[in-house]
Amino acid sequence: MIPIRFENIFDTKFLSKYKEFVLYGKEWNGEKYRFKIRNSEVKFDKSGDKSLNDVITWIKENHSNETVKEFFKFVDKNIETILVGNFNEIKELARRFNEISINEEIKKICREIFNYNKLYNKREYSYFIGNILNVFYKKIKVCPYCNRQYIDVFNDTERTFDFEHHFHKSKYWIFSISLANLLPSCKSCNQRKGTIDVLGEEFLSPYEDIRVSFSIECNGGKIGNTNSLDAIESSIEKIIVEQAEGSNIEKLYLKELYQLHKDIVAEIELKKRAFPEIRKVFDEKAFDSLEGFEEIYRLIFANYIPTSEEDSLIFLKRPLSKLTFDIYRELNNTP
Numbered sequence: 001m002i003p004i005r006f007e008n009i010f011d012t013k014f015l016s017k018y019k020e021f022v023l024y025g026k027e028w029n030g031e032k033y034r035f036k037i038r039n040s041e042v043k044f045d046k047s048g049d050k051s052l053n054d055v056i057t058w059i060k061e062n063h064s065n066e067t068v069k070e071f072f073k074f075v076d077k078n079i080e081t082i083l084v085g086n087f088n089e090i091k092e093l094a095r096r097f098n099e100i101s102i103n104e105e106i107k108k109i110c111r112e113i114f115n116y117n118k119l120y121n122k123r124e125y126s127y128f129i130g131n132i133l134n135v136f137y138k139k140i141k142v143c144p145y146c147n148r149q150y151i152d153v154f155n156d157t158e159r160t161f162d163f164e165h166h167f168h169k170s171k172y173w174i175f176s177i178s179l180a181n182l183l184p185s186c187k188s189c190n191q192r193k194g195t196i197d198v199l200g201e202e203f204l205s206p207y208e209d210i211r212v213s214f215s216i217e218c219n220g221g222k223i224g225n226t227n228s229l230d231a232i233e234s235s236i237e238k239i240i241v242e243q244a245e246g247s248n249i250e251k252l253y254l255k256e257l258y259q260l261h262k263d264i265v266a267e268i269e270l271k272k273r274a275f276p277e278i279r280k281v282f283d284e285k286a287f288d289s290l291e292g293f294e295e296i297y298r299l300i301f302a303n304y305i306p307t308s309e310e311d312s313l314i315f316l317k318r319p320l321s322k323l324t325f326d327i328y329r330e331l332n333n334t335p
């Protein structure tokens with residue numbers, strides 16, 4: 001998994017626009033997130049006269065059920081965190097949410113007001129969706145959970161990825177439209193993660209600074225020394241996939257999936273051997289710098305290299321980039 005920082009994805013201008021739109025019902029290119037209250041029932045309705053904030057205030061003050069009123073005092077107090085808080089803030093809130101008593105009436109209202117199916121439905125809110133997609137897509141082009149699949153955006157509404165709810169919306173419906181709870185993910189990672197309760201299963205979000213690392217185990221302890229890709233590939237016993245904490249590798253079957261890429265590792269070994277020769281083609285001096293090294297690396301391995309420990313977003317530009325980088329480093333240090 002490739003770590004991402006929430007602040008690197010959403011700037012404060014975008015966060016405040018999201019808040020104004022969702023919480024205060026402000027227009028976003030002709031679209032509004034609004035509700036109607038009829039006979040004490042809250043209904044999602046784009047042409048309604050109530051904002052989410054109005055609805056929360058109304059329930060807190062007028063609802064006939066005391067448990068509902070109490071719950072909405074909690075919602076009111078934390079609504080900004082719920083919508084635009086960073087990941088650690090909503091994780092803390094999710095723990096507290098688990099301890100609160102909830103009744104069916106609360107669930108029913110919350111599913112209506114934190115309405116993922118409407119708000120993230122391209123037919124309902126195409127322009128809004130387009131904006132969210134573009135914010136992500138400018139920075140993330142590969143699934144952050146597996147680093148194996150491209151995630152694509154064709155235009156304002158068409159995409160090849162799912163929004164993965166870290167805190168699943170079936171249990172944590174209060175976070176179903178929280179920005180920090182939504183990450184683009186390839187369809188297979190989203191499906192495998194499914195509805196598991198992350199807090200119970202210690203499944204980590206890419207917003208938590210946990211990275212996956214790769215190395216190899218070879219027959220006889222050494223990678224094949226021939227120039228045959230097939231022979232090198234069969235000398236690789238397995239690709240080791242590790243993550244210091246969390247159950248992500250196991251839940252997403254990353255260990256099993258990465259065994260399919262022994263051929264890529266064999267190619268890395270051969271390309272690594274060609275590195276010094278290819279370097280000679282260029283002006284030696286130009287490639288003494290880090291930028292120069294990056295360029296040769298990119299040319300040979302068709303992938304990006306981070307310039308600092310912090311620079312993990314670079315791994316989200318091309319698939320298998322973390323595997324390539326880790327294996328290149330490992331093979332390069334092997335005599």
Ligand SMILES: [Zn+2]
Binds near residue numbers: 144145146147149
């Ligand atoms: Zn994935």
